[in-house]
Amino acid sequence: MNVLKLFCATAVLIAIPTASMAYGVGYPDTYSDLLWRVSSNVPGLSGCTELQVDATGDLNKSSKLSIYGALNCPQQQGGSYGVVGGAYFGSDGSFNMTLIVGSSTTLECTRLSSSLSGSCVYYNTSGATLGPAYLTFR
């Protein structure tokens, strides 16, 4: 009986480190000053040709990123739209990103390739399509 107790205690002691390792703590990195060239004919946004953001996430333990920055527009239009959103890597390795642009527009990029470039779509607050945009990761 005593042998059995000792065996169980030993098993518990061996299991403790393994269990503690399961609670991994993430260390997010911030990737700064990411630039995309933006091309679109959507009225009011056609002049906004540069997406400049930072992205924060722990790509070692997660597939998600928080993204925040600006959609830069010509000076004549008054400046930039603030953007905030997120992105994730799909199980197929695709890059999927959704950004709120200003307060009334959403930019959705689904299944971008590993080049992080491809077609996206602008939507309004009602979800109606405003028009396409093409993002090129510089």
Next chain:
Amino acid sequence: MINRARAAVVVAVTVAVAVTLWALWWMAAPHEQEHPAVETRARPAADIAPVMTPPQAAPSIAAVADAASATPASLAVVVTGVAAGSDGRNLALVSIDRRPELLLRVGDTMPGAATVVHIDDTSMTYRRGGVDFRVSVQAALAAQAGVAMNAPDVHPKTYPGFVAGAPAMARAAGTEPGSGNDAFRQAIEKKLQAIAAGR
């Protein structure tokens, strides 16, 4: 038999203690692989500051206003905003002689036999008596003139969500546009390899 059991227990306890000590050392030691040397370039606050600055005031219209007020039958014209109309033409929000604002397009007539001849992103020009008067959008002047403004932060051609007056995000000196992309590419390549490996 009992001696063999005791020996087995001693061995088991020794192994457990060794494993525990190793686990404690492993958890305490730094792990380079968990913290890849991804270059992060925090932007100095001074670089971001321009984005946070309030919109720059439009060029002063004091000269125009003075010229107009020098005329006995002059109009007190205040342009508090310019917007894009649904037809693509610019609209100017104008208060004349401290009356409620009018929405004017090029070609519209104004009180005092004046006609709007031009509207751009920062000003409106009207013609009166064969003379053109250019009035800049000027929220501050509108407030000074006692004209009620719908928005305290009137800005030329305002779109919802604009970070008004931001010329662009400033970059740290010596950095090239998109220089953060390379570090991101490296991190993504590593991530895609992990995904492909099913990790």
